[in-house]
Structures are given as C-alpha cells and as structure tokens.
Amino acid sequence: YERQDQRLPKQRLLVVANRLPVSAVRQGKDSWQLEISVGGLVSALLGLKEFDARWIGWAGVNVPDEIGQEALTKALAEKKCIPVFLDEDTVHQYYNGYCNNIIWPLFHYLGLPQEDRLSTTRSFQSQFDAYKKANQMFADVVHEHYEEGDVVWCHDYHLMFLPKCLKEKNSNIKVGWFLHTPFPSSEIHRMLPSRRDLLESVLAADLVGFHTYDYARHFVSACTRILGLEGTPEGVENQGKLTRVAAFPIGIDSDRFIRALELPQVQDHIKELKERFAGRKVMLGVDRLDMIKGIPQKILAFEEFLEENPEWRDKVVLLQIAVPTRTDVPEYQKLSSQVHEIVGRINGRFGTLTAVPIHHLDRSLDFHALCALYAVTDVALITSLRDGMNLVSYEFVACQASKKGVLILSEFAGAAQSLGAGALLVNPWNIAEVAASISQALNMPADEREKMHQHNFMHVTTHTSQEWAATFVSELNDTIIEAQLRTRQ
Numbered sequence: 001y002e003r004q005d006q007r008l009p010k011q012r013l014l015v016v017a018n019r020l021p022v023s024a025v026r027q028g029k030d031s032w033q034l035e036i037s038v039g040g041l042v043s044a045l046l047g048l049k050e051f052d053a054r055w056i057g058w059a060g061v062n063v064p065d066e067i068g069q070e071a072l073t074k075a076l077a078e079k080k081c082i083p084v085f086l087d088e089d090t091v092h093q094y095y096n097g098y099c100n101n102i103i104w105p106l107f108h109y110l111g112l113p114q115e116d117r118l119s120t121t122r123s124f125q126s127q128f129d130a131y132k133k134a135n136q137m138f139a140d141v142v143h144e145h146y147e148e149g150d151v152v153w154c155h156d157y158h159l160m161f162l163p164k165c166l167k168e169k170n171s172n173i174k175v176g177w178f179l180h181t182p183f184p185s186s187e188i189h190r191m192l193p194s195r196r197d198l199l200e201s202v203l204a205a206d207l208v209g210f211h212t213y214d215y216a217r218h219f220v221s222a223c224t225r226i227l228g229l230e231g232t233p234e235g236v237e238n239q240g241k242l243t244r245v246a247a248f249p250i251g252i253d254s255d256r257f258i259r260a261l262e263l264p265q266v267q268d269h270i271k272e273l274k275e276r277f278a279g280r281k282v283m284l285g286v287d288r289l290d291m292i293k294g295i296p297q298k299i300l301a302f303e304e305f306l307e308e309n310p311e312w313r314d315k316v317v318l319l320q321i322a323v324p325t326r327t328d329v330p331e332y333q334k335l336s337s338q339v340h341e342i343v344g345r346i347n348g349r350f351g352t353l354t355a356v357p358i359h360h361l362d363r364s365l366d367f368h369a370l371c372a373l374y375a376v377t378d379v380a381l382i383t384s385l386r387d388g389m390n391l392v393s394y395e396f397v398a399c400q401a402s403k404k405g406v407l408i409l410s411e412f413a414g415a416a417q418s419l420g421a422g423a424l425l426v427n428p429w430n431i432a433e434v435a436a437s438i439s440q441a442l443n444m445p446a447d448e449r450e451k452m453h454q455h456n457f458m459h460v461t462t463h464t465s466q467e468w469a470a471t472f473v474s475e476l477n478d479t480i481i482e483a484q485l486r487t488r489q
C-alpha cells in the first residue's frame, strides 16, 4: 500500500480547525512569541507520523496591520501552522455569536437563546452571514495552500460550512469533517433557522465522522427528515453521490500520561498531595467551566451525599478544578457566580476550622500537576449534561494503574459508550442517584474496583488518539478510492 512505502513522499494533510494549536503573544511591531497549546486534538495529530501535516486556523488574536500579519505568518510557518486572519467584528459575530451562543448550546440540548425573541431571531441571520463569511475565509486559505493530492480534514461545529466552500471551487479536493460535540436528535437540529444550509454543506464532504454511533445516526436522520435524502448503512445519498458517515471515537495519548507519572517532579507532587489529604478519600472533578459540564449539579449531589452520610463528612474531600472559558459571555459569568455561591454555602455548612469539604479552583493546572492529581484520586466525578466524548475520564483512567479508583460518569457523555462497563453510570439531573453513586464508589470493594479499572485501562491504552486520527484519515483515503472505482464502473 502506497503510504507504507518509506521511499515515497509522505501524503500531505491539511488540518483545519477554528484555533491553531499555538497561542501567539505579540512582543513588538514584527515579533511574536508562540507557545504550543497541548490538547486532545493536538496530541492526536502529533501521532500522525506517516503524514506531512499542516494546520490552518485562527491564531486567537486580532492582527489588523500588515507588518504584524507578515511576521506572525513567518513565525507560524516554522511550526507548520498557517493563520487565518479574522477581524474583530467577524470574530464577535461568527465565534462568540453563531458558534458559541447558538450552535454550542443547541448541539448540547440546551436550546436556542430566547431572552429577547425578536432581536435574537434577527441576529441569527447576521451571525449566520458572519459564520459563512468566516468559513469562506478559511476556505480561501486552504485553496491558497492546497496541492493536488492533499487531504483536507476539517474540525468541529465552527466549520460546518467549510466542506461546501472547498468543493465548490475544486470538486477534486478530498475533504473529511469531524464533529467533536454531540450531534443532537433531528428534533433538536430542526430548530436551527439555518438547518438545511448546514446539513447540505457538511454533505459536500467525502467522509463525515462523529464520536459515537448515536451521533452519526442523528445526523443521518436529520438529513433524511430535513433534506428528504436517502440514508444508507454507509451514509447519505445525495444526487448519486454518497457521503460516508461513521463513528470514530477519539482517545488520548495514554503513554504520555503513563510516562509522566514516572517523572521525579510528578512523584514529588503525588507525595505532597497524599500528605495534604491523608486520612481522607479524594474525589475529583476537572472541567472547563461550561454549562454542559453539569458542575452545579455535581456539587449539589455531593452536598446531598454529605447530608445523608454524616460519617463521611470529615473523611472525604471534593477537588473541583474548573478552568474559566468564554469569560466575556454573560451566561458563563452567571454560571461562575452560581458555582461560587453553592461551594461557599456547602463549605460554610459542613466545613470545620481546619478543613473544608470542597476545594474549588478557578484555573487551569499544568500537565504534571494534573497527572499527580489524577493519580491520587479515589473517585472521579464526571457529570456532564451532554459531552461529545469527555477526555478527562480517559486521562483519569490512564493515571490510575496503582490506585484503581472509581469513575462515576454521566450517561450523557460519549465516553459512557466506551467506558460504561467500567464505570458507575449516572443521570446527572438525578441528584439523589449521583449522591447514592458517590456512596457506592467510596464503599466499593477492592476486587470490584480492580475489575472495572482493568476494563477501562485496556480500552484507554488501546483506543488512543493516534489510532483515532490514523483510522479517520485512512478511511477518508479508502472512501475516495471506492468513489473513484464506482464512477469508473
């Protein structure tokens, strides 16, 4: 097979995502400092060693002047990154507006904004126009850098219009699109005023991927019900063209976590944490501060657990690490105050002069601190109201080889489909059920914990991010070869 022949040049891959995997900080008129931001997607694609990959995306900063743009483009080129420059108004309408205020809540079953129905409905159109404009700007940059034979892999709900923009100009481009969030039931998707445009555009891709089979099924039924197209076991048929639709569950770079636990600084950190929380069981939540993560529900369930189990009050601590995101959006500010208020109330109620039951941190932790925290945890508590996959559950499992702690996991996270058999699954809306699961987890016998951990550990170390990315790209290549064979027949 071509790509396995080391003498041939590697196949070029253009990865297009809203954000580049680096953050850029301006140092002067024509100088920039770049820092690689490691996340699920970045580490997944770092594993794609058999491809010659380049990233295309927004650098997260407004660069209105040409000198700044030129300098940033040059600096990014060294990291194989290509910037898309978006002006402030486009970012506001496309990113804060259409992406984060409309698609994100809707795809997580939180509905559409409706404080002021009329102005919201009017702003849908201008935000959608900005969304299309931004997607066209991404497409222009892709076209500028495209070479025949390249594979283009578009990521996430920010870029649902991109497959169409790409194919309109060049129908030979090989395009894949992957969604990192859930794809909701067609009954939810049909609320979107731009429901048809988005589906039609995604269908221009050759391969469309989701984390779970359910999301793929929802997408196919949205295409059949809203567009009247035919769904097949392979995907969706549209005027003789088949768009292949399938599930590609993401994973993590598990070796990176396992290796980190051996480092002296991580070992030191583990020791400190063990001393700090000696005599208490550690429960852990790690989330971006987002309504989809169900943080208030989680803390209320912990309160109910303490209420009903007074014997545990001085024997357990909940560490909730919540990185603030989208801090300029009012709903996120409201959520932050709500969480602080509940934590304050519970600590006031159950705390003593020397200890509080909840430690809540409003910030991100560095990688080594995070690994140490995962390693000392007895029970991880993940209560997302909806979550495409949830990589925190995978990271926890990867760091638990010695402790074999318990994972309490929302049934509404994609991860419930892969780690469900090794976790206590809960409905995060059912506070009493979550409280009872906390009790069950803390009292679970060691052999049962070991069995559940082994199941999860096996999954997390075999279904890695590298395998995910390689499978998607190889399926995209196969899809195109099959389509060519079909047209030749």
Ligand code: ADQ
Pocket: 039, 040, 041, 180, 181, 250, 286, 287, 288, 321, 322, 323, 363, 364, 365, 366, 370, 387, 388, 389, 390, 391, 392, 393, 395
């Ligand atoms: P996210 O919603 O960001 O991702 P998740 O999959 O849990 O959710 O990934 C979060 C990442 O950020 C993890 O690697 C985690 O370690 C890190 N992180 C979170 N809080 C942190 C903190 N306080 N300090 C340090 N690091 C922190 C979206 C979708 C998910 C989907 C992923 C990948 O919403 O459902 O799993 O993309 O497809």
